[in-house]
Amino acid sequence: xxxxxxKRFRLLSTSDNSEVSTAIxxxxxxxxNILTCTYSGEQILSGxxxxxxxxxxxxxxxxxxxxxxxxxxxxxxxxxxxIMASGKIRLHEHWQWTSGDFSKGESILEEI
Numbered sequence: 414x415x416x417x418x419x420k421r422f423r424l425l426s427t428s429d430n431s432e433v434s435t436a437i438x439x440x441x442x443x444x445x446n447i448l449t450c451t452y453s454g455e456q457i458l459s460g461x462x463x464x465x466x467x468x469x470x471x472x473x474x475x476x477x478x479x480x481x482x483x484x485x486x487x488x489x490x491x492x493x494x495x496i497m498a499s500g501k502i503r504l505h506e507h508w509q510w511t512s513g514d515f516s517k518g519e520s521i522l523e524e525i
Contacts, residue, residue: 416443417502422441427519432480458480463475471493488509
């Protein structure tokens with residue numbers, strides 16, 4: 414199993430309908446197969462995610478965040494890890510808003 418505890422990630426790329434940016438630091442915590450994360454910066458005043466990690470390190474998660482317009486936004490995300498030659502983790506994410514326009518997108522995050 415991949416362990417995400419105390420790992421930090423930055424965004425490499427994302428769809429245009431995303432509210433996150435490369436300036437945001439995602440701070441992961443893990444206990445057993447439960448993952449939590451906090452994030453904020455630029456357009457996000459406060460963001461959190463909670464997820465379940467399967468035996469392959471894939472994460473099924475839910476997120477909620479408050480943006481600078483004081484809007485509460487929510488969504489779902491499925492994240493598939495890639496272990497790079499450096500040993501760092503790259504996450505390939507497929508997500509969908511469960512508020513607002515319910516649009517879908519993709520993001521890539523990389524461990525720093």
